[in-house]
Amino acid sequence: MSKVLVSDPIDQAGIDILTQVATVDVKTGLTPAELIEIIGEYDALMIRSGTRVTQEIIEAGTGLKIIGRAGVGVDNVDVPAATRRGIVVVNSPEGNTIAAAEHALAMMLSLSRHIPDANASVKSGEWDRKTFVGAEVYKKTLGVVGLGKIGSHVATVARAMGMKLLAYDPFISTERAEQLGCQLVEIDLLMQQADYITLHIPKTPETTHLINAKSLAKMKPTARIINCARGGIIDEAALAVAIKEGQIKGAALDVFESEPLGESDLRSLGKEIILTPHLGASTTEAQVNVAIDVAEQIRDVLLGLPARSAVNIPGFGPDVLEELKPYMQLAETLGNLVGQLAGGRVESLTVRLQGELASNKSQPLVVASLKGLLYQALRERVNYVNASIEAKERGIRVIETRDASARDYAGSLHLEATGTLGTHSVTGALLGDKEIHLTDVDGFPINVPPTKYMLFTLHRDMPGIIGKLGSLLGSFNVNIASMQVGRKIVRGDAVMALSIDDPLPDGILAEIVKVSGIRDAYTVTL
Ligand SMILES: NC(=O)c1ccc[n+]([C@@H]2O[C@H](COP(=O)([O-])OP(=O)(O)OC[C@H]3O[C@@H](n4cnc5c(N)ncnc54)[C@H](O)[C@@H]3O)[C@@H](O)[C@H]2O)c1
Ligand SMILES: O=C(O)[C@H](O)COP(=O)(O)O
Numbered sequence: 001m002s003k004v005l006v007s008d009p010i011d012q013a014g015i016d017i018l019t020q021v022a023t024v025d026v027k028t029g030l031t032p033a034e035l036i037e038i039i040g041e042y043d044a045l046m047i048r049s050g051t052r053v054t055q056e057i058i059e060a061g062t063g064l065k066i067i068g069r070a071g072v073g074v075d076n077v078d079v080p081a082a083t084r085r086g087i088v089v090v091n092s093p094e095g096n097t098i099a100a101a102e103h104a105l106a107m108m109l110s111l112s113r114h115i116p117d118a119n120a121s122v123k124s125g126e127w128d129r130k131t132f133v134g135a136e137v138y139k140k141t142l143g144v145v146g147l148g149k150i151g152s153h154v155a156t157v158a159r160a161m162g163m164k165l166l167a168y169d170p171f172i173s174t175e176r177a178e179q180l181g182c183q184l185v186e187i188d189l190l191m192q193q194a195d196y197i198t199l200h201i202p203k204t205p206e207t208t209h210l211i212n213a214k215s216l217a218k219m220k221p222t223a224r225i226i227n228c229a230r231g232g233i234i235d236e237a238a239l240a241v242a243i244k245e246g247q248i249k250g251a252a253l254d255v256f257e258s259e260p261l262g263e264s265d266l267r268s269l270g271k272e273i274i275l276t277p278h279l280g281a282s283t284t285e286a287q288v289n290v291a292i293d294v295a296e297q298i299r300d301v302l303l304g305l306p307a308r309s310a311v312n313i314p315g316f317g318p319d320v321l322e323e324l325k326p327y328m329q330l331a332e333t334l335g336n337l338v339g340q341l342a343g344g345r346v347e348s349l350t351v352r353l354q355g356e357l358a359s360n361k362s363q364p365l366v367v368a369s370l371k372g373l374l375y376q377a378l379r380e381r382v383n384y385v386n387a388s389i390e391a392k393e394r395g396i397r398v399i400e401t402r403d404a405s406a407r408d409y410a411g412s413l414h415l416e417a418t419g420t421l422g423t424h425s426v427t428g429a430l431l432g433d434k435e436i437h438l439t440d441v442d443g444f445p446i447n448v449p450p451t452k453y454m455l456f457t458l459h460r461d462m463p464g465i466i467g468k469l470g471s472l473l474g475s476f477n478v479n480i481a482s483m484q485v486g487r488k489i490v491r492g493d494a495v496m497a498l499s500i501d502d503p504l505p506d507g508i509l510a511e512i513v514k515v516s517g518i519r520d521a522y523t524v525t526l
Pocket of ligand 2: 048049050070071072073074096278279280281
């Protein structure tokens, strides 16, 4: 049975799903060293933002197939390191959207009405109504930075509260912004005009310290900023100075450059600042959503099924995979076959997607072809996650072409591999929508289903050659299951494809090429 380690607090609904297929150990609060010590025992790791999954941990996780992040942000996972090791990284892109959006809105209202400090004041025995006079958000301008899932929900609710909306998101269309009632503007204008600014962007090299001393200086002295996205998007030291010096009115932060928040000037500020301990996703509903979403994906991957929200194999959603499933197998088989025909070191692979496969949706077939191509070298270590990266690291150039006009079959796939020993090509299609057939080898038309052990010869089409080859194989006790010759012209060059019951014994290939008329012979195990 597989083993799953859950290293952050996860809702029981997720654990229940995992226990259907695996032994589950819940061990929270592990130090990095403790995690490295035990991770080698596990097939899957389930985390929230509390576990940093570094390259060292990934390398120690020799049996890991999947890392599941019960939440959105995967910035605590070294995704490139996981990809290199063929480990799928999944998240729950939508499970906590509403929770995070509502937390940002709650922060905005709390900040405007000083709710945390007013509450603390009453609880300490005071009745102070003067200090806590607030401001309304109605008719104020909200600047939304990042108009993705969370930003969109914040915008929708804020609009219903009568706020005017500006948005900055270079990857969103003007139409989408307008649908949400937002005016799309540049960041500088948003910083200058907004009364409230709320951040809903990922932390990337471009967004790190996007809000810094210079941009804070552009804000109105009455403006407030809210960060429920990621720590480090705001320069905390600059923010503390801006609030202390009255350059801006206040801030509400749920996320920090370093978590848990240690010594910080932010703690010493008064009612102008609200700090929460990364609570954006901490609602009962969101925790159930993300736990189920991610546990289901871990379960599926452990059962050999695709994950629906893999962050390191884009385009491999279950719908696409379901549709392409028989073709994925075709692509892997052809990749494996052409790799063995080419032998030696493959330098380039051309993948031609033909007929109905010429659509953009077929991109996973290129990855499947590479997985097949690399199978002989890497065996089970190559998968859909790392096939492209492994090919790149081996210097294999991948050329992808599309030909929608090829109509011999509904869809067919043509692979050509060039390596140190020459160039070979294979074409394949599906018969009756699921049976794989080889329809061409090295430009010679054939029609055979691939089998586990095969022998291909390149020979002159002349009388007696089939008999000679049959006798030779018989003398080595090799049983032929089926045989087909493909030729373009009578008595010209031809290809013979034989299915054999067992692997060819050592030394027989050298004997085969001695048969007069046979120029080359290749044995293949699929
Ligand atoms: N506080 C929490 O507990 C909590 C909970 C959930 C999500 N989050 C965080 O909230 C953020 C947003 O999540 P989401 O689900 O809305 O993501 P999303 O991918 O749906 O949206 C992000 C948006 O940011 C935009 N964007 C990317 N780079 C940008 C840039 N340089 N400048 C401006 N816009 C840029 C994208 O175009 C996208 O529209 C993420 O950082 C996520 O990790 C925090
Ligand atoms: O990216 C996220 O989903 C949020 O930051 C939530 O993090 P959490 O799961 O640790 O609460």
